[in-house]
Amino acid sequence: MTYDTRLTELFRQILDEPTIELRDDTHFTDLPGWDSLAHVNTMFSLEEEFGVTFTGDEFGRLHTVGLLKETLQRKAALP
Amino acid sequence: MSDATSNASTSTSTRGSAAGEHPRDHAPAEEATLRRDLAQAMSDAASAGEQPGSELCLKVANAAAQVGETATALKWLRRLVDAPPSFRTWQAAVKVLDRLDRDEVSALTQRTSRAAVIGSYNTAQLVPMLRLAGVRAGVHLELFEGAYDQFQQDLLDPQSALYAFEPDYVILAVHEGALTFPTYAHDPDAAVAAELERWRGLWSLAGTRARARVVQHTFAVPPHDEFGHLGARLRGSRQSLIRSLNAQLFEAAGTSCLVVDCDRVAATVGKERWFDPRYWHLSKQAVALAALPVLAVQTAAVVAGDLGLGKKCVAVDLDNTLWGGVVGEDGVEGIRLGAGVEGEAFVAFQEALLALERRGILLAVCSKNNDSDAREVFERHPDMRLQLDRVAMFDASWTTKPESLRRIADSLNIGLDSIVFVDDNPAERELVRQLLPQVDVVALPADPALYVRALLSYPFFEATALGEEDARRTDLYRAREEAAALAETMSVDTFLRSLEMQAEIAPVDDLHLPRVVQLLGKTNQFNLTTRRHNEAAVRAFADDPGAVCLYLKLRDRLTDHGLVGVAAARKDASVLDIDTFLMSCRVIGRTLERTMLAALCGAAAALGCTTLRGTYVPTAKNTVVRTMYGDHGFVLLVDVSETTTWTYDIGQRGPIVNEVIEIVGLTQ
Numbered sequence: 022m023t024y025d026t027r028l029t030e031l032f033r034q035i036l037d038e039p040t041i042e043l044r045d046d047t048h049f050t051d052l053p054g055w056d057s058l059a060h061v062n063t064m065f066s067l068e069e070e071f072g073v074t075f076t077g078d079e080f081g082r083l084h085t086v087g088l089l090k091e092t093l094q095r096k097a098a099l100p
Numbered sequence: 101m102s103d104a105t106s107n108a109s110t111s112t113s114t115r116g117s118a119a120g121e122h123p124r125d126h127a128p129a130e131e132a133t134l135r136r137d138l139a140q141a142m143s144d145a146a147s148a149g150e151q152p153g154s155e156l157c158l159k160v161a162n163a164a165a166q167v168g169e170t171a172t173a174l175k176w177l178r179r180l181v182d183a184p185p186s187f188r189t190w191q192a193a194v195k196v197l198d199r200l201d202r203d204e205v206s207a208l209t210q211r212t213s214r215a216a217v218i219g220s221y222n223t224a225q226l227v228p229m230l231r232l233a234g235v236r237a238g239v240h241l242e243l244f245e246g247a248y249d250q251f252q253q254d255l256l257d258p259q260s261a262l263y264a265f266e267p268d269y270v271i272l273a274v275h276e277g278a279l280t281f282p283t284y285a286h287d288p289d290a291a292v293a294a295e296l297e298r299w300r301g302l303w304s305l306a307g308t309r310a311r312a313r314v315v316q317h318t319f320a321v322p323p324h325d326e327f328g329h330l331g332a333r334l335r336g337s338r339q340s341l342i343r344s345l346n347a348q349l350f351e352a353a354g355t356s357c358l359v360v361d362c363d364r365v366a367a368t369v370g371k372e373r374w375f376d377p378r379y380w381h382l383s384k385q386a387v388a389l390a391a392l393p394v395l396a397v398q399t400a401a402v403v404a405g406d407l408g409l410g411k412k413c414v415a416v417d418l419d420n421t422l423w424g425g426v427v428g429e430d431g432v433e434g435i436r437l438g439a440g441v442e443g444e445a446f447v448a449f450q451e452a453l454l455a456l457e458r459r460g461i462l463l464a465v466c467s468k469n470n471d472s473d474a475r476e477v478f479e480r481h482p483d484m485r486l487q488l489d490r491v492a493m494f495d496a497s498w499t500t501k502p503e504s505l506r507r508i509a510d511s512l513n514i515g516l517d518s519i520v521f522v523d524d525n526p527a528e529r530e531l532v533r534q535l536l537p538q539v540d541v542v543a544l545p546a547d548p549a550l551y552v553r554a555l556l557s558y559p560f561f562e563a564t565a566l567g568e569e570d571a572r573r574t575d576l577y578r579a580r581e582e583a584a585a586l587a588e589t590m591s592v593d594t595f596l597r598s599l600e601m602q603a604e605i606a607p608v609d610d611l612h613l614p615r616v617v618q619l620l621g622k623t624n625q626f627n628l629t630t631r632r633h634n635e636a637a638v639r640a641f642a643d644d645p646g647a648v649c650l651y652l653k654l655r656d657r658l659t660d661h662g663l664v665g666v667a668a669a670r671k672d673a674s675v676l677d678i679d680t681f682l683m684s685c686r687v688i689g690r691t692l693e694r695t696m697l698a699a700l701c702g703a704a705a706a707l708g709c710t711t712l713r714g715t716y717v718p719t720a721k722n723t724v725v726r727t728m729y730g731d732h733g734f735v736l737l738v739d740v741s742e743t744t745t746w747t748y749d750i751g752q753r754g755p756i757v758n759e760v761i762e763i764v765g766l767t768q
Contacts, residue, residue, distance in 0.1 A: 034192040057622065058224050061382060065389045066188040080382050 031070055035063050045087035071097045138163035150526045151543055154183040158193050165196050170204040174235060181236035185393035194228040210238040211407050216262050218246035218254050219273035221386035226273060229392055233400035237560060238409040250689045255305040256592045269313050269403055270306040275386035276319040276342055280658060285336040292344045299349060303357050314357045315402060318346045321363055323371035358402050365398050397559055405562025411540060412514050414456060415505055417523035418467040418474055422450055427473050438483025445548040450485035452552045457490050461561060464493040464508045471496045501528050502535040596691060596760040599656040603761050605699045608642050608649045615663045616651055619682060624721040627682040646671040648703040652696055654687055661687055667696050676709040694758035697732055701755035712748040732756060
């Protein structure tokens with residue numbers, strides 16, 4: 022599975038919305054069912070899935086898919 | 101909901117997924133695709149070895165749910181619980197479970213029970229996980245979740261939603277942060293006694309008012325201590341106080357209250373993994389999300405044990421399970437038992453089985469052997485720890501294991517669902533899983549050195565030590581007396597007073613502006629109008645001499661909650677019109693709104709107004725404040741499609757006051 026697919030799968034699973042498509046400019050709050058609980062669940066699932074650890078600052082700062090991918094690429098050395 | 105900390109609801113996401121709910125409504129072509137998906141997922145899982153990973157289990161469960169095969173979906177959700185836990189797959193599994201037909205799930209699960217989870221931390225993730233773990237343990241749980249950190253209010257208020265739910269179990273999901281212990285107590289006995297009394301009081305309330313059994317999560321001792329190793333020796337250190345409280349809670353629990361020994365559970369997870377400070381600061385998770393599946397399983401196991409679903413019998417294979425080698429071929433002299441790395445491991449495993457037997461678990465032998473060969477080892481081998489008189493049923497024969505297990509169940513007069521099958525051979529285990537799904541299977545690892553751990557970490561041997569009926573009755577009477585005494589000395593009001601809450605209320609300044617804007621942006625529940633003012637708009641309020649914009653900070657005996665309330669209002673002739681009134685869900689249930697209204701009464705006077713006017717604009721999430729104005733003496737003025745406007749005549753009714761919260765630093 023490519024990295025983009027893994028990311029999309031993860032968001033679909035956490036938000037329980039099998040049709041979600043992610044674009045770099047997708048703002049998390051635009052995703053269906055997004056709320057603070059979904060935020061927490063997503064952040065931790067990302068940590069679990071990609072073996073990264075976010076800082077408290079990143080929890081607040083990462084709010085678009087583009088920003089998230091940039092951070093994941095840096096932290097998990099993903100392509 | 102603000103701060104991700106509150107979610108006081110019993111609702112579970114029942115997404116309108118046609119797939120889950122009306123399997124027969126699929127177009128034939130779609131149905132065929134879904135069935136193919138299921139077949140593919142099952143074949144993937146089958147080729148993934150004995151215990152497919154949780155991701156694969158999820159895939160099969162989901163595919164089965166899509167075509168309405170509830171029993172298959174449930175089976176794979178149960179297998180998912182047995183796989184190494186992953187937070188993400190558990191989250192997704194919980195949603196699959198929610199989509200299954202509740203009546204069918206109930207019918208396919210041994211028992212159904214109602215459990216209310218009230219806690220001191222954000223339990224939004226734990227609660228649905230309990231439902232999943234419950235299904236694995238044999239209990240279909242109907243769940244209620246209390247609001248964030250309101251476990252005491254919920255028990256103290258006889259009118260609370262908790263009591264209305266009529267739970268069979270009240271699960272106190274609490275953590276050590278909820279304890280009032282100092283870092284060092286000069287009178288440790290008094291400190292522990294005070295906490296013990298508090299928890300016992302809460303137990304009594306649950307027992308007498310709800311007639312519910314309490315499941316108390318006891319307290320994990322933090323892994324680090326400012327006193328270092330000295331902390332263990334000082335009776336007044338926080339870690340000693342927590343240990344001592346745990347010990348006294350276990351004792352006080354007697355037979356009337358259940359406990360989950362969280363200190364031990366945390367140790368199995370690893371104490372540094374049990375608590376993740378980042379997620380505590382982010383959303384008040386006092387148990388790390390990664391550890392929640394384990395906590396859910398352990399809690400469900402305790403509840404199942406109380407319902408009599410704890411396993412009663414271990415049916416154990418012989419060759420390569422109790423000793424190394426095959427006695428029929430190697431002879432009694434040739435098997436590996438006693439000496440050497442492997443031999444010692446088998447001895448250790450026998451001792452673990454004996455320990456289970458001593459606590460009341462029946463042992464049965466379930467072996468493909470000549471009966472006489474098998475017995476000879478027990479009779480002649482000097483290193484056999486397990487003796488024949490400890491074996492309740494000895495079944496060595498050449499029939500299949502499922503047949504043998506049926507004979508064992510019949511002869512011991514227990515249900516197949518009370519038996520745990522332990523065998524080193526994966527093929528035998530798979531056969532039992534297929535033919536006798538009621539029997540639980542412990543998958544022994546390849547290395548006998550790890551057998552003991554595999555056996556003892558199996559969670560469903562839980563039993564409530566049932567005392568004499570008379571002893572329980574005595575407990576009940578004692579609990580009733582205690583509750584009566586508590587009701588006299590304790591009420592929600594006295595509880596709130598005991599928190600020694602102090603509110604700081606002041607006009608919003610630059611220093612507090614960012615947090616105020618943040619709260620305006622994300623508070624969903626306790627928000628009367630949900631107007632998402634930006635920074636400029638808040639400034640405009642603050643700078644307008646005919647308006648007021650207040651922030652409110654709260655601290656109490658235990659915690660400094662920080663800035664948790666915002667109120668903005670504008671003068672309209674003699675009326676002070678409340679534009680915005682909101683509060684973080686972290687502090688709902690503490691009457692802080694009354695203090696905010698009191699502050700607005702003060703602001704009204706300063707602006708020459710005699711009346712407060714407030715509006716409630718309904719949203720999907722703010723029903724908690726639908727009647728807030730009415731509850732505080734406001735009179736309903738208009739109701740336009742459920743948007744309601746209320747007034748409060750200060751001149752006539754007097755200013756609103758809140759006696760349980762002290763106001764400090766009120767600058768007007």
